[in-house]
Amino acid sequence: MEPSQTDCIFCKIVAGTIPAKIIEQNEHAMAFLDLQPQAPFHGLVIPKMHVASLNQITPSERRLILPELYEMADQVAIKHGFREDGYRCVINNQALAGQSVFHLHLHVLGGGKLKGSFGQ
Ligand code: 5GP
Ligand code: ZN
Numbered sequence: 001m002e003p004s005q006t007d008c009i010f011c012k013i014v015a016g017t018i019p020a021k022i023i024e025q026n027e028h029a030m031a032f033l034d035l036q037p038q039a040p041f042h043g044l045v046i047p048k049m050h051v052a053s054l055n056q057i058t059p060s061e062r063r064l065i066l067p068e069l070y071e072m073a074d075q076v077a078i079k080h081g082f083r084e085d086g087y088r089c090v091i092n093n094q095a096l097a098g099q100s101v102f103h104l105h106l107h108v109l110g111g112g113k114l115k116g117s118f119g120q
Pocket of ligand 2: 004005008009010011012049050051102103
C-alpha cells in the first residue's frame with residue numbers, strides 16, 4: 001500500500017479534489033457511484049490508501065483490505081435494497097481483465113436482473 005498518488009483518479013476522489021457521488025465511507029474504504037454505470041446500480045468500493053491492483057498487495061495486506069471492501073459492498077447492497085435479491089461483485093485485475101483504473105476497486109452491480117454471468 002502506498003500513500004495518495006497525485007496522478008490517480010480514485011486518490012483524487014478520496015482527497016475530494018475531483019467530485020464523485022459518495023455512498024459510504026469509513027476510515028479505510030470508500031464507495032461511490034461509477035461514472036458510466038453498467039447496471040441499474042453500479043458502485044465502486046475502494047481502499048482509501050493507494051493500491052494499484054490485486055498484484056501489488058502482500059498476503060497480510062490482502063487479509064486486511066479485501067474483507068473491508070466486501071464488508072462495505074454488503075452495506076451498500078443493504079442501503080440500496082438489493083442485498084436479498086442479488087448483486088454482483090467484480091474485481092478486474094490487470095489490463096487483459098479490463099482494468100482501466102489502477103487503484104484497486106470492487107465493482108458492485110445490482111438493482112435489477114444482470115445480463116450474462118460476469119460482465120454486462
Ligand atoms: P475498471 O475498468 O478499471 O475495472 O473500472 C474502472 C471504472 O471506473 C469504470 O467502470 C469507469 O466507468 C469508472 N471510472 C473511471 N473514471 C471515473 C471517475 O472519474 N469517476 C467515477 N465515479 N468513476 C470512474
Ligand atoms: Zn490511487
